[in-house]
Amino acid sequence: GAVVSQHPSRVICKSGTSVKIECRSLDFQATTMFWYRQFPKQSLMLMATSNEGSKATYEQGVEKDKFLINHASLTLSTLTVTSAHPEDSSFYICSARDFRLTGAFLTDTQYFGPGTRLTVL
Amino acid sequence: QKEVEQNSGPLSVPEGAIASLNCTYSDRGSQSFFWYRQYSGKSPELIMSIYSNGDKEDGRFTAQLNKASQYVSLLIRDSQPSDSATYLCAVFDGTASKLTFGTGTRLQVTL
Numbered sequence: 284g285a286v287v288s289q290h291p292s293r294v295i296c297k298s299g300t301s302v303k304i305e306c307r308s309l310d311f312q313a314t315t316m317f318w319y320r321q322f323p324k325q326s327l328m329l330m331a332t333s334n335e336g337s338k339a340t341y342e343q344g345v346e347k348d349k350f351l352i353n354h355a356s357l358t359l360s361t362l363t364v365t366s367a368h369p370e371d372s373s374f375y376i377c378s379a380r381d382f383r384l385t386g387a388f389l390t391d392t393q394y395f396g397p398g399t400r401l402t403v404l
Numbered sequence: 405q406k407e408v409e410q411n412s413g414p415l416s417v418p419e420g421a422i423a424s425l426n427c428t429y430s431d432r433g434s435q436s437f438f439w440y441r442q443y444s445g446k447s448p449e450l451i452m453s454i455y456s457n458g459d460k461e462d463g464r465f466t467a468q469l470n471k472a473s474q475y476v477s478l479l480i481r482d483s484q485p486s487d488s489a490t491y492l493c494a495v496f497d498g499t500a501s502k503l504t505f506g507t508g509t510r511l512q513v514t515l
Contacts, residue, residue, distance in 0.1 A: 317502065326507045327448070327492070376447045390453065391436060391496065393503055398447040 285311045285381045289396035296367055297404055303363045304399045306377030312357035313379035317393065318350070321374045333360040367403045375399045406431045408495050410506035418514050423480040425509050427493030430474070436496035437469055439478045442508065443489045451491075452478065483513045 286309040296302050306316055316333040331352050332340040339352035351363040360379075364371055376398040382391045407430040417423045425439075436455055440448035452467040454460045454476065460467045466479040476495075480487055490508040497504050 315501070327505050329502060332502060374445075374447075388455075390455075392438070392450065392453055393494075394450060395440075395447045 285309075285379070285392070285394045287377065287379045287394045287396040289377055289399050291399060292397060293400045293402075295402045295404065298368050299366055301363055301365045302367055302401060303361055304375055304377075304401075306360045306362070306379065306396050308358045308379040308381075308394075311379070311381050311383070313360075313381065314357060315380040316354060316360040317378045317380070318352060318360075318362050319376045319378065321376060321398075327376070330362075364401065367401070369403045372401055372403045375401060406495075406497055406504050408493055408504050408506040410491075410493050410509045412507055413510040414512045415509055416512045416514055417483050419483060419485060421483050423483045423487065423511055423513070425478040425480075425491050425493075425511065427476045427478075427506055428474055429476070429493075429495045429504075431495065431497065431504075432471075432474060433498065434471075434474075434495045435498065437467070437476045438494040438496075438503070439465075439467060439476075440492040440494060441487075441489045442492055448492055480511075483511075485513050485515060487511060488513045 288307045290305045314335045318330045319327045330345045333354040335354045341347045354360040378393045378395045409428045439452045442448045454467040454469045464481045468477045490510045492508045493506040494503040
């Protein structure tokens with residue numbers, strides 16, 4: 284399958300600082316990437332859809348000014364958590380949409396990055 | 405609200421047995437279906453995708469899709485302790501261009 288990387292894998296920061304997380308599709312181009320958040324023992328929660336060259340689409344209840352998303356190229360999307368607070372501590376996971384023609388079949392598959400564990404002190 | 409339903413479990417099966425994981429979805433127009441495996445503390449990993457009615461086999465895994473009944477399942481043959489994880493069913497919402505996930509079924513394979 285396709286490979287998606289995330290950096291950093293783990294970050295600890297002080298309250299009030301901003302943290303940038305990178306998501307890269309390594310062996311395919313992704314016009315669409317997604318950012319999720321997952322709290323312990325809870326389900327994945329979609330935060331926003333990141334589209335290359337255009338503004339991200341945020342899910343209801345997600346503050347776009349707090350979670351800045353930039354998708355400047357077909358292989359890179361970044362999520363910046365601005366003025367992070369302890370309640371922002373979570374597991375942030377990106378995924379990239381791989382849309383390709385395989386033989387006679389058109390497949391549309393999402394592959395996840397390994398995630399970034401954010402701890403805000 | 406488009407929904408994907410899974411039994412949260414835990415589903416406990418002995419080593420070597422067949423594990424059967426089930427999922428129902430509400431959007432009759434859905435065309436793409438996926439099973440992801442998520443180990444504790446890790447991100448989801450794609451196991452199977454299925455787009456047509458019937459069975460699709462890949463190694464020890466078989467995905468089954470019945471669009472008339474709005475039902476998709478995952479069978480794991482010869483279950484191993486390393487299969488113990490949460491299995492997420494996901495359905496692609498073509499209108500919103502995003503996946504809708506079930507809450508996941510936790511599978512425990514016992515020795």
